[in-house]
Amino acid sequence: MSEPNAKQAKTTTVWDDATSKKFFDHIESKKDEYIKRLAEAVAIDSVSGEVARRPKVVEMGHWLKAWIEKLGGTVTMKDIGKQTLEGQEVDLPPVLLGQYGTDPSKKTLCVYGHYDVQPADKSDGWDTEPFVLTEKEGRLFGRGSSDDKGPVLGWLWAIEASQELGLDLPVNIKMVFEGMEESGSVGMEELIRAEAKGFLSDVDCVCISDNYWLGTTKPCITYGLRGICYFFLSVEGSTKDLHSGVFGGTVHEPMVDLVKMMSTLVDAKGNILIDGVNDTVAPVVADEHKVYEAIDFDIQDYKRDAGLVGDVPHPSKVDTLMRRWRFPSLSIHGVEGAFYGQGGKTVIPRKVIPDQDPEDIFKKVEKHVLAEHAKLNSTTKVSLTSEHGGKPWVANFDHPNYVAGRKATKEVYGVEPDLTREGGSIPITLTFEEATGKSVLLLPMGRGDDGAHSQNEKLDVSNYINGIKLLGSYIFNLTDI
């Protein structure tokens, strides 16, 4: 919710149909230019996960800095220290703190993005050179095209277009662009929390363009993320591996105890059987149903994309979407048996209701496994440890920040965006919300099939160009925050 504030979003620009048409047409007219610039950015192989390419990440940061300054903005390259990678101590890429507009009478939008990319090599199975942006059938193939260079550049071209047309933005814009997102955002949370009373202290709303449409045809805006509780369950029977021929049948076997405990965690339809875990899930309210019913989602496509060999346990669209986004799920990722190396992964309950806390879930899971173990009358030793947890996040999609995003989508695509959540975690979202106390919007540019992190990552030309319009229109619609 936006709270009382002396300032009002002000602009001399009247964002009417004529203005938006002029803005959109201008962006269309510069399509080739925008693609050329994206190609420049993609050509800088800013892979944060490889020591050898760290300088390229820094180079990409300077490329962005130069553009922000060219547009009349200011940039601080924030040094966030060093890390040890591949055995050597290397500098962390700087975080760009950019500022465009300093009108004290205007409100301030903060946009986040990242300029580093996932590793990529043609030999991994790319059809084209990953760091050579290649247009084929209306698609721009290249590492980082969609994740997240396209969106980051989109903010800049939207600002540039407004200048070229002499349109006054209703808000000042602060930019937080990091170079470590694909490598765990090392140092980011600390920086954001540290800047809460500094660079971010006057931020009125936040927009992150770093996710995707649910599918390939309908735009969406995203208002929720599932949290995560990640556990490691250990059962010890003896101090060394035992020959099952020699000892089988005469000792308590950890693997047997383990599968018995794990078999009690969740049923075959995905219902969690751990006492108390479902109690803290917020009940579904009547109109919440409508949000899911309205979403453009096809179970058959979903099954095909997932490569399922059978059917889904919950054939209704609403059930599947709710179980994907707002109900807890529990996955068993693997078991480290006597013949395996390190790295066993165990239970992962995920859920979406903010008042359900990972620590609370841990206590409930621990209570459950210890009780199940007690039933076995086995003398193996059991321990449960929490690997990492991430709180879930849900935003109010009626907040003016979201209304602006919805209006912009309607203007650009002519349809109301689907209101979606994400199963995967984007922890920076929660960090921004907690640090600023303001509304955070996830406004995606790319499609669900862009293949971020995969081979042949792409961004459709239409999503890129319309995405620039979308981000611009969103800014111009930020008048009521």
Next chain:
Amino acid sequence: MSEPNAKQAKTTTVWDDATSKKFFDHIESKKDEYIKRLAEAVAIDSVSGEVARRPKVVEMGHWLKAWIEKLGGTVTMKDIGKQTLEGQEVDLPPVLLGQYGTDPSKKTLCVYGHYDVQPADKSDGWDTEPFVLTEKEGRLFGRGSSDDKGPVLGWLWAIEASQELGLDLPVNIKMVFEGMEESGSVGMEELIRAEAKGFLSDVDCVCISDNYWLGTTKPCITYGLRGICYFFLSVEGSTKDLHSGVFGGTVHEPMVDLVKMMSTLVDAKGNILIDGVNDTVAPVVADEHKVYEAIDFDIQDYKRDAGLVGDVPHPSKVDTLMRRWRFPSLSIHGVEGAFYGQGGKTVIPRKVIPDQDPEDIFKKVEKHVLAEHAKLNSTTKVSLTSEHGGKPWVANFDHPNYVAGRKATKEVYGVEPDLTREGGSIPITLTFEEATGKSVLLLPMGRGDDGAHSQNEKLDVSNYINGIKLLGSYIFNLTDI
């Protein structure tokens, strides 16, 4: 059982107390010589599992051939072909078919052993050079000292001692010494079956000295082996790994189905829950109990040696021994989860009653898992495949072949040997029994703590020297077969 045969075991030697004392004293007097020769054999690092050391295996074979011939025996070096190892085609070490004594009026004993050894390197954690036989506190440390060079040499020194004392053996001896036992006995089963009508056609009984005492103080002879049924259970949910954040809760998860099925196979005390598997286990007859009660076995030592962190499920000695040797056990070795490489191991029911057949067990396990999967109403695809099976083996320990072994043990150690079985499989045993149709005896030389296959493998000097006496006495006692 020995069947009617025109031939009788004949000897001009009367094996009385005086003769056995003379024989044993002679062997004692040559202790240093025997140790020196074992050191020579251990120095030949005949590791069959390493291409680079294959020539050493062949060298060891020739070392043995020379000794057998020196003792007046004849040897055929049987070529059993090639195999591909570490990417290159290499010769399989020859199988030595040795013959000592050709008296047509005598019966024939066949002895089996192997002259290859497990890999070993000081850096693996050996306190001494593994291929330098090192005597410390009455123990001979060195790779192969106990498994199986000590016993193989024991046969030769027993024969030599009988010659040196002018004692006539009651049987002809045929020797089968292989060089691939530690590498799966490639080609051995085929060879033995092929020689059933040839080299082995006139064999009247078989003795294998390639296992160990149950403990460290009391000798034993072994009359049974557990068979093995080895399964691989596969559950497929989709054609690719799925992100549990994105798909969790909306698809049937193979890991969940798998742990649920596996949790129904066996209870925490090791009782198999698969319908029908226990039905074919022969009931325990009254006097069978006595065999186990008589065995020198301490649960506390067993727990300590196994490094158990807790107690055993079956504290009684008889229960534990029976579950170890004559009842089926079921072990779950591991699970290949989404984040693992190849090699997942699944259920291993083991059992000991000859009329319980691996194929029959496979049918019952398959029926069980399919029924459990049906209960889950899951659309994952399940398949069970049998990796390999090994029939169990139990011999009649009142057969003259065993009586000879028991008499020999009493003469050398002054106690009745424990009558034991083994959990681990020694498939060659069953192969010899099936190929010859005669009694097969397992007569161990070493102790339960010799650490075959481990670091610091050793053979106690007393077991080596007494073992030579034991094998000799056994031969002289083979008068009633």
